[in-house]
Amino acid sequence: MTEVRIGIVLYPGAQRSAAMGLEDLFHVADRMTPNAGGGGQRLHVRMIKADDGAEALQDLPGSSADQCQVLIVPPSLEAPISSEAASPIAHWLRARHAAGTVLASVCGGAFLLGETGLLAGRAATTHWAYADAFRARFPEVDLDPDRLVIDGGDILSAGGLMSWTDLGLKLIERFLGPVVMGKTAQMMLVDPPGREQRYYSGFSPRLSHGDAAVLKAQHVLQASEGKEARLATLAAEAGLEERTLLRRFQKATGLTTTEYAQRLRVAKAQELLQFGRLPVERVSWEVGYADPGAFRKVFHRIVGLTPREYRRRFHA
Incomplete structure (x- = not known):
């Protein structure tokens, strides 16, 4: 040998x-x-x-x-x-x-x-x-x-x-x-x-990028757990034109505003699935998705597991 x-x-x-x-x-x-x-x-x-x-x-x-x-x-x-x-x-x-x-x-x-x-x-x-x-x-x-x-x-x-x-x-x-x-x-x-x-990973947003305007938009997204993701609202809070916000937001965080909001919603869903007993359809509604099918697709794309698979693996 x-x-x-x-x-x-x-x-x-x-x-x-x-x-x-x-x-x-x-x-x-x-x-x-x-x-x-x-x-x-x-x-x-x-x-x-x-x-x-x-x-x-x-x-x-x-x-x-x-x-x-x-x-x-x-x-x-x-x-x-x-x-x-x-x-x-x-x-x-x-x-x-x-x-x-x-x-x-x-x-x-x-x-x-x-x-x-x-x-x-x-x-x-x-x-x-x-x-x-x-x-x-x-x-x-x-x-x-x-x-x-x-x-x-x-x-x-x-x-x-x-x-x-x-x-x-x-x-x-x-x-x-x-x-x-x-x-x-x-x-x-x-x-x-x-x-x-x-x-296993959680969402760790970049907050030390030094762009104060983008940080204001992030605070709106964080406070609403991703539910308030309207571009007009975020741009107004940041004091920027919408296109300017989109460009600077992605440069500062590595994500679009939509992707950022999705990750916040999924992070909340992971918490509800791991520590709660709500059915997946109700979890979908709680994190801002009226369509459970759309929620499942986003969850699977970000986490790599379906919501039910995630619950089976990690439920406390």
């Missing part, structure tokens, strides 16, 4: 529980291989200590770290790593990628991958709560925080703190096959890949 070497990079602030969880996940998968048929490959996992930045990494060239087929940057419970702290590790990761190593990140670990410059022009994801900060720091990246895992072949990224399970299963499927992946998910009692981050 050939050996697939996977390195987990312990950078400053890395979440040790996620790193050890990934290690355990790969060990479980490896034990499944002889009985499940894994294409003649085995997984070998090692922790790569990069907490001390360049000094730690200078000891790695020529070691098994440089021989890893995959390097994973785990999440962090702290704020995203700074550019200064990330620089030596990012340089090393870029060199490893150039030598053929697959790179992967989880949650805030995407900021370290972003510092390599390798994500420019590519799709990536991170925790939805970091979306604005990530876009501001790496505007050249095609960020999609609705996705839980984005597999770009040589670079993978996963969204939330616990999405290390999804990333790990993706890699298990790649190297050991779908049978081993399925058995590993079953043993670990975790869902196989296929979830989306938007199932």
